[in-house]
Amino acid sequence: METPRPPRSNPRYKALDVFRGLACVMVVLHHTGFVVLESDVIGTGMEHGLRRAVVSFLHMAIGTPMFFVISGYCVLARMDVLRKRGESPWNFLGKRLWRTFPPYWVALLGFVIVVVGLNRLGLDRLYRGVHALELYEPTTLDLWQWMGNITLTETWRPRVGFAGEMVFMRISWTLCFLEQFYIVCFLALLIAPRRLYGALAALSAAAIGLHVVAWDVGASSRLAGTFPVLWHEFAVGLAVYWRLEAATSQRARRCVDAAILALLAVAYWRDLDSTVKAAAFGLILIGLRPYDDWIDARRFLEPLKACGRRCYSIYLAHLPVCVIGSLGLYELSLQGFWVRVLVTVPVVSAAAIGVGWLFHRWVELQFVDLPRLRPATWRPASASPQLAASS
Numbered sequence: 494m495e496t497p498r499p500p501r502s503n504p505r506y507k508a509l510d511v512f513r514g515l516a517c518v519m520v521v522l523h524h525t526g527f528v529v530l531e532s533d534v535i536g537t538g539m540e541h542g543l544r545r546a547v548v549s550f551l552h553m554a555i556g557t558p559m560f561f562v563i564s565g566y567c568v569l570a571r572m573d574v575l576r577k578r579g580e581s582p583w584n585f586l587g588k589r590l591w592r593t594f595p596p597y598w599v600a601l602l603g604f605v606i607v608v609v610g611l612n613r614l615g616l617d618r619l620y621r622g623v624h625a626l627e628l629y630e631p632t633t634l635d636l637w638q639w640m641g642n643i644t645l646t647e648t649w650r651p652r653v654g655f656a657g658e659m660v661f662m663r664i665s666w667t668l669c670f671l672e673q674f675y676i677v678c679f680l681a682l683l684i685a686p687r688r689l690y691g692a693l694a695a696l697s698a699a700a701i702g703l704h705v706v707a708w709d710v711g712a713s714s715r716l717a718g719t720f721p722v723l724w725h726e727f728a729v730g731l732a733v734y735w736r737l738e739a740a741t742s743q744r745a746r747r748c749v750d751a752a753i754l755a756l757l758a759v760a761y762w763r764d765l766d767s768t769v770k771a772a773a774f775g776l777i778l779i780g781l782r783p784y785d786d787w788i789d790a791r792r793f794l795e796p797l798k799a800c801g802r803r804c805y806s807i808y809l810a811h812l813p814v815c816v817i818g819s820l821g822l823y824e825l826s827l828q829g830f831w832v833r834v835l836v837t838v839p840v841v842s843a844a845a846i847g848v849g850w851l852f853h854r855w856v857e858l859q860f861v862d863l864p865r866l867r868p869a870t871w872r873p874a875s876a877s878p879q880l881a882a883s884s
Contacts, residue, residue: 506570506737507789508781509563512774513801516559518846521811524664525842526551528624528819528833547834557667558726558771560804562778564671565730570738572682572689582686586679588863592805593675594645595860597668600809600852601642604662605631607813620813622820624833626663628813634659645672648718658718664812673720674727690739693731700724726771729753733775737782750779800846806857807849814845 529551534544568589575585608628611617620628634642638659641647648669651658660666677696685692700721707716716722736749753775760768781788788794800807818841827837 506566506778506782506785508785509566510798510801511788511794512559512778513563513804514797514799515801516556516563517800517804517807517849518556518797518842519559520556520664520808521815521842521845522551522838523554523556524626524812524815525819525838525845527626527815528823528837528841529830530624533830544830551838554767555770555774558767559774560667560808561670561723561726562730562733562771562774564674565727565732566734566778567730568675568678569693569731569734572678573734573738576682576686576689582679582682584863585682586675589675589679590672591863592857592860593668593672596805596809596852596857597645597665598643599856601662601665603810604628604813607817611817619817619820619824622823624823625816625819626812628663628816629659629661631661634661645669649673650718652715652718662812664808669718670720670723670727674724677720677724690735693728697724697728697731701728725756726768729756729771729775733778736779750776753779803850803853803857806853807846810849810852811845814848815841818844 526548529548531548534541534548536544572582572585575582608620608630611619612630635656637650637654637656638647638661641650641654642659642661642665645665645668647658647660648666660669678693681692681696682689701724704713704716704721704725707713707721713722720727732749732753736746740746740749753772757769757772757776759765760772819837822837822841823833827833
């Protein structure tokens with residue numbers, strides 16, 4: 494049986510709200526940043542260097558790997574709390590699905606309404622232009638593809654069903670992976686509650702090993718869209734949580750540091766950009782943990798923390814605003830490179846975040862708490878009364 498680490502005075506990693514907010518803003522900036530193109534990097538000297546720096550920053554796509562790592566950390570933290578309280582693993586799964594699907598379905602319907610509405614108004618050019626991501630028309634998806642989108646199985650559905658992959662909301666591919674991560678973690682908690690850390694470590698080794706073997710034999714396409722493809726980024730968050738909150742020795746903590754550093758080195762060597770960012774962010778979370786209270790007390794970070802608490806809503810609602818806003822301003826003759834960078838990007842990004850805040854207030858907050866039809870308790874056989882009482 495695993496020996497729990499003596500609890501911290503405050504085990505909650507409060508700065509995660511800041512990091513969530515930063516990841517969220519970076520996703521919005523990345524999608525607004527499609528208003529500038531690689532072909533805009535022209536000129537010589539300082540002008541060329543500045544343009545290159547701006548385009549590289551807007552296109553670096555750091556938000557998604559940050560979200561995967563944070564999700565891994567938070568999921569394991571939540572499962573730890575549940576098993577200490579003696580709550581059923583089904584509560585974990587139910588709450589994850591309740592908080593994920595209804596807001597997602599509202600956003601999915603919103604995407605459909607936006608595209609159909611623009612078509613009816615003869616403004617379809619506002620979601621098809623070069624200087625923004627293109628949104629899809631609902632009629633381009635067949636029944637199987639719509640089922641995959643509604644159930645968040647579209648990334649892997651083509652492996653077992655008909656028609657090719659078509660993720661209608663474009664951004665929801667990440668939710669397809671997160672759904673798989675939640676289910677795998679739920680199964681680990683259900684099957685091995687007494688050895689949850691060991692079960693997740695074994696699952697991580699198996700998933701990463703399967704991915705490596707598939708890549709080595711040229712069968713990576715068979716895993717496309719399934720959780721082993723990106724489990725290692727999620728597992729960085731699992732490892733960070735265990736290292737900070739459960740590891741019982743300095744040697745164990747150093748082993749986690751070395752493993753994440755090795756992942757970073759291999760990813761850099763193999764030019765796996767997203768994995769490099771995930772591993773680097775995991776090391777940053779470890780390094781900044783002693784400064785959590787100091788970071789949390791910085792007033793200038795309050796806007797990021799507020800965005801972090803609303804990050805799911807901002808993520809769901811921002812893309813139509815980024816697309817339509819960017820192309821709309823471009824049509825209004827805001828076409829010069831620096832005008833797009835200094836006017837379009839901040840204005841459209843702020844509008845997208847604002848819409849996300851409204852979505853959070855009107856939609857997401859309605860699905861924070863899982864409806865409870867009757868009380869349920871569950872305790873693994875090894876859960877001691879002292880452990881249950883201490884939680």
